[in-house]
Amino acid sequence: FENFPFDLQDLRDLAGDLAIDGFDVLDANHYPLCLVSHVYEGRLRLLLNYRPDLFRPEQVGVIGDRLVRILETLTQDLTRTVAGLDVLADGERERLVVADGAA
Numbered sequence: 001f002e003n004f005p006f007d008l009q010d011l012r013d014l015a016g017d018l019a020i021d022g023f024d025v026l027d028a029n030h031y032p033l034c035l036v037s038h039v040y041e042g043r044l045r046l047l048l049n050y051r052p053d054l055f056r057p058e059q060v061g062v063i064g065d066r067l068v069r070i071l072e073t074l075t076q077d078l079t080r081t082v083a084g085l086d087v088l089a090d091g092e093r094e095r096l097v098v099a100d101g102a103a
Contacts, residue, residue: 029049031051032050032051032054032055033048033049033050033051033054033055033060033063034048034049034050035047035048035067036048036049046064046067046068048060048063048064048067062089065089066087066089069087069089070085070087073085
């Protein structure tokens with residue numbers, strides 16, 4: 001992890017009368033694909049950043065959909081292990097099976 005959780009109210013208390021009117025964010029990294037997560041207004045937010053010279057938006061969409069499916073499955077059954085997950089979407093397994101029937 002790059003950062004650690006913090007309490008926003010604690011940060012405000014430390015700032016006292018100091019205020020920030022605005023800021024710009026430049027989010028850049030050198031990784032081909034990067035998952036950014038943070039909590040905003042009590043909800044987990046996920047963002048996939050990617051290098052457009054290596055990934056097409058559709059490819060990143062498939063990866064994002066797969067991640068959401070995995071997280072939803074894990075939260076629906078808290079006894080399920082990651083090893084027991086089927087990460088493929090409907091129809092994907094059939095497309096990946098080679099001629100002899102092995103994936």
